[in-house]
Amino acid sequence: xxxxxxxxxxxxxxxxxxxxxxxxxxxxxxxxxxxxxxxxxxxxxxxxxxxxxxxxxxxxxxxxxxxxxxxxxxxxxxxxxxxxxxxxxxxxxxxxxxxxxxxxxxxxxxxxxxxxxxxxxxxxxxxxxxxxxxxxxxxxxxxxxxxxxxxxxxxxxxxxxxxxxxxxxxxxxxxxxxxxx
Amino acid sequence: xxxxxxxxxxxxxxxxxxxxxxxxxxxxxxxxxxxxxxxxxxxxxxxxxxxxxxxxxxxxxxxxxxxxxxxxxxxxxxxxxxxxxxxxxxxxxxxxxxxxxxxxxxxxxxxxxxxxxxxxxxxxxxxxxxxxxxxxxxxxxxxxxxxxxxxxxxxxxxxxxxxxxxxxxxxxxxxxxxxxxxxxxxxxxxxxxxxxxxxxxxxxxxxxxxxxxxxxx
Numbered sequence: 001x002x003x004x005x006x007x008x009x010x011x012x013x014x015x016x017x018x019x020x021x022x023x024x025x026x027x028x029x030x031x032x033x034x035x036x037x038x039x040x041x042x043x044x045x046x047x048x049x050x051x052x053x054x055x056x057x058x059x060x061x062x063x064x065x066x067x068x069x070x071x072x073x074x075x076x077x078x079x080x081x082x083x084x085x086x087x088x089x090x091x092x093x094x095x096x097x098x099x100x101x102x103x104x105x106x107x108x109x110x111x112x113x114x115x116x117x118x119x120x121x122x123x124x125x126x127x128x129x130x131x132x133x134x135x136x137x138x139x140x141x142x143x144x145x146x147x148x149x150x151x152x153x154x155x156x157x158x159x160x161x162x163x164x165x166x167x168x169x170x171x172x173x174x175x176x177x178x179x180x181x
Numbered sequence: 182x183x184x185x186x187x188x189x190x191x192x193x194x195x196x197x198x199x200x201x202x203x204x205x206x207x208x209x210x211x212x213x214x215x216x217x218x219x220x221x222x223x224x225x226x227x228x229x230x231x232x233x234x235x236x237x238x239x240x241x242x243x244x245x246x247x248x249x250x251x252x253x254x255x256x257x258x259x260x261x262x263x264x265x266x267x268x269x270x271x272x273x274x275x276x277x278x279x280x281x282x283x284x285x286x287x288x289x290x291x292x293x294x295x296x297x298x299x300x301x302x303x304x305x306x307x308x309x310x311x312x313x314x315x316x317x318x319x320x321x322x323x324x325x326x327x328x329x330x331x332x333x334x335x336x337x338x339x340x341x342x343x344x345x346x347x348x349x350x351x352x353x354x355x356x357x358x359x360x361x362x363x364x365x366x367x368x369x370x371x372x373x374x375x376x377x378x379x380x381x382x383x384x385x386x387x388x389x390x391x392x393x394x395x396x397x398x
Contacts, residue, residue: 023353062341064269067357095337120337129345130356148348149290149355 022155023147024162030142033058033135034125038115041098041105046090046115049141055165056088056137060117060128062096063104067150068132072108078153079112085163090115094123094131138165230387243387249293250378252385255286256393257359259366265342270335278325279339282317283362283370283392291350295379300347306362309369317363319343366395 033056037047048056059075061068079089089112093101101114117123126135129148136145144165151158231244245252259280266276291297305313319340326336344358364370372387 021353023351025351025354062338064265064338064342067355094341095334097334119333120340123341129348130358131341146351147354148350149357 022151022158024136024145024158025147027135027143027146030138030140030144033137033141033143034122035141036092036115036117036122036125038092038117038122040113040115041102046113048090048137051088051137052141053139054086054088055139055144055162056090057082057134057162058126058137059089059091059132059134060094060123060126061091061132062094063100065131069104069108071132071150071153072110074151074153074155076110076112078159079110081154081159082162083112086166087162089113092117092122095120136162136165230385232389240393241391243390245385245387247383247385248378249291250297250376251288251290251292252374253288254360254372254387254390255288256391257284257286258393259284259395262359266335266339269338269342270332271339272331275326275329275331275335279322279361281366281395283364283366283368284359285362286357287344287360288355288357289344289348289350290355291352293378294352296352296377297350298348298377299350300375301344301360302346303375305373306364307371307373308364313373314363317361318346320346322361362392364392366392368392 033048035047035049037045040046048058057078061072063069075089075091082089091110091112092115094117096116097118098116101116105114126133127143127146132150134147134151135143138144145161147158153159229245231246233242233244235241240256240258242256243254262280262284263273263276266279267273289297289299301316301318304316306316307313322339322343323336326339331339342359344356344360348356350356362370362372369389369391372390373384374387375382375384377383
């Protein structure tokens with residue numbers, strides 16, 4: 001009985017220990033994020049540089065990519081958490097047409113902007129090898145973090161470093177220091 | 182240095198001496214091996230490869246889990262590949278070559294605490310009757326698609342559907358994509374894969390893999 005109790009008590013910790021923590025990979029030194037101007041589902045033009053001054057999550061994806069689909073609901077939940085905090089999120093679809101993506105959003109409803117890189121030119125300019133790949137751009141327009149493969153984006157462990165980027169926006173006009181140089 | 186024989190069904194090893202005696206002296210060997218950019222793996226990593234068979238679909242998979250890194254190879258039927266690429270702008274004649282090229286869906290996960298680097302141009306297939314040969318890589322296919330004047334949206338989809346030829350996985354990263362072994366449906370073969378875990382070169386031979394047959398589900 002005592003052994004059973006101990007096993008039940010330890011079970012949650014065992015599960016936690018067995019589940020690898022989700023991470024974002026810091027990119028050092030931070031390179032400038034390649035700028036782009038792309039259309040969204042409504043035909044509006046969105047330019048990355050216009051979001052300068054706040055953190056921007058840039059997700060490259062496609063409807064035919066299983067991990068891309070899998071992470072969409074958690075990305076929507078993350079967006080609901082991040083939007084009031086002044087963080088932007090852009091999902092750049094690679095190589096598909098508006099009709100395909102519009103149909104997709106019927107099954108995966110999301111409210112953050114979906115942009116279209118029809119010819120793959122923008123994806124080709126970013127350091128991407130596979131989909132999904134997600135970058136976090138700091139308020140100065142530099143790539144601060146990268147994640148290859150899907151994530152559960154509403155995990156606080158992932159969102160905390162994104163939120164912390166807001167603090168350096170106050171030093172926007174100052175030259176970078178230390179390892180950021 | 183590439184090993185082509187093993188006593189186990191599958192063997193994973195660094196590029197240094199893989200022998201039992203060396204494993205017993207693992208700690209000492211590791212210090213020397215690390216200095217040379219090679220190392221032996223622990224006994225846990227020698228457990229080998231899991232082979233699964235789905236009774237419903239008949240499709241097979243080969244999975245290696247080694248010290249937090251995992252490599253999964255899932256068979257794809259030619260019909261799956263035909264349907265997939267036709268749905269992305271390929272014409273039926275264009276897609277036949279890739280559908281019959283022994284396509285596998287590969288998933289690589291890095292749950293270690295060091296980077297993992299892959300270069301598929303280092304990998305080799307060894308057909309049951311034949312010698313080592315390289316994989317047919319994405320750049321090879323793109324030359325073919327250019328020659329056939331395949332539509333650009335189809336070529337973009339193809340590029341991102343194949344597993345990247347070279348990729349670095351930081352801790353927590355993972356990816357999935359197709360690889361083409363350029364063998365006929367149903368062919369038996371071994372697969373030799375190489376990767377770097379931090380600075381350590383690693384090598385594994387999957388034995389007795391098989392391309393999916395050309396049949397419907």
